[in-house]
Amino acid sequence: MELENQIDKSRLPRHIGVIMDGNGRWAQGQGKPRVFGHHSAVESVRATVEACAELGVSCLSLYAFSTENWSRPEMEVGALMQLLVDTIGSEMETLLKNNIRLRAIGDTSQLPEATRDALAFGIANTATNEGMELILALNYSGKWDLTQAIRQVAGEAAAGRLDPTTINESIIDQQLSTREFPDPELIIRTSGEHRLSNFFLWQAAYAEFYFSPVFWPEFRKPDLYAAILDFQQRERRFGKTSEQLT
Ligand code: IPE
Ligand code: IPE
Numbered sequence: 128m129e130l131e132n133q134i135d136k137s138r139l140p141r142h143i144g145v146i147m148d149g150n151g152r153w154a155q156g157q158g159k160p161r162v163f164g165h166h167s168a169v170e171s172v173r174a175t176v177e178a179c180a181e182l183g184v185s186c187l188s189l190y191a192f193s194t195e196n197w198s199r200p201e202m203e204v205g206a207l208m209q210l211l212v213d214t215i216g217s218e219m220e221t222l223l224k225n226n227i228r229l230r231a232i233g234d235t236s237q238l239p240e241a242t243r244d245a246l247a248f249g250i251a252n253t254a255t256n257e258g259m260e261l262i263l264a265l266n267y268s269g270k271w272d273l274t275q276a277i278r279q280v281a282g283e284a285a286a287g288r289l290d291p292t293t294i295n296e297s298i299i300d301q302q303l304s305t306r307e308f309p310d311p312e313l314i315i316r317t318s319g320e321h322r323l324s325n326f327f328l329w330q331a332a333y334a335e336f337y338f339s340p341v342f343w344p345e346f347r348k349p350d351l352y353a354a355i356l357d358f359q360q361r362e363r364r365f366g367k368t369s370e371q372l373t
């Protein structure tokens with residue numbers, strides 16, 4: 128049976144996060160500049176977005192630019208920022224056709240103006256779509272997210288609107304940039320690296336991790352199906368014993 132048909136549609140991860148990694152190494156392995164890898168990655172993004180929307184996944188988060196990625200060569204950062212502008216434009220048809228709503232998390236105020244404008248256009252243009260939420264993590268990091276959440280909670284407490292003894296997990300959840308989305312149930316990282324690189328720190332508390340050796344520019348629908356099938360074979364115990372789950 129084809130991989131896609133083996134997936135149990137009633138047990139899909141509600142939220143999938145992808146750490147899209149390996150663009151640079153993939154390009155360099157072919158004697159090409161790193162940015163060639165970034166450009167080729169657009170095809171992988173389209174395949175993954177389409178596959179998730181077709182299956183009926185509710186939320187897909189793509190880690191596109193971390194707060195640490197500013198340390199890359201200026202030329203590469205510039206190319207990534209321009210690529211975002213071009214891709215939001217070129218992929219609008221795919222988003223509209225699949226009823227996808229574009230969202231963004233991260234400190235987008237620090238992005239170049241053209242990138243902010245393209246993002247604002249993409250978000251506004253898909254705002255009434257009711258299908259999958261496609262969340263771009265841009266200038267995002269888990270530590271940034273927790274820091275801004277803590278800052279807001281502390282502000283509320285300092286203003287006397289919140290009693291610090293009442294702070295609980297749900298109050299923190301409500302200040303995170305992901306407040307409107309369920310926690311990711313499956314986090315995929317490509318390119319054979321086994322780390323979170325400051326992605327969803329709080330939100331990944333009970334996520335299942337799937338590591339693929341495939342470099343991101345070569346990632347296609349069957350790779351996504353394989354990750355979901357692997358997820359569906361796992362027993363998610365949430366601290367309980369196996370017997371308690373039956
Ligand atoms: C992922 O690919 C893209 C971003 C982080 C923006 P990389 O550019 O990290 O590729 P490698 O890991 O250097 O091969
Ligand atoms: C993680 O990839 C960030 C994104 C995919 C946006 P990196 O390539 O930047 O991570 P490290 O530096 O290898 O940890």
Ligand code: MG
Pocket residue numbers: 148149150
């Ligand atoms: Mg990398």
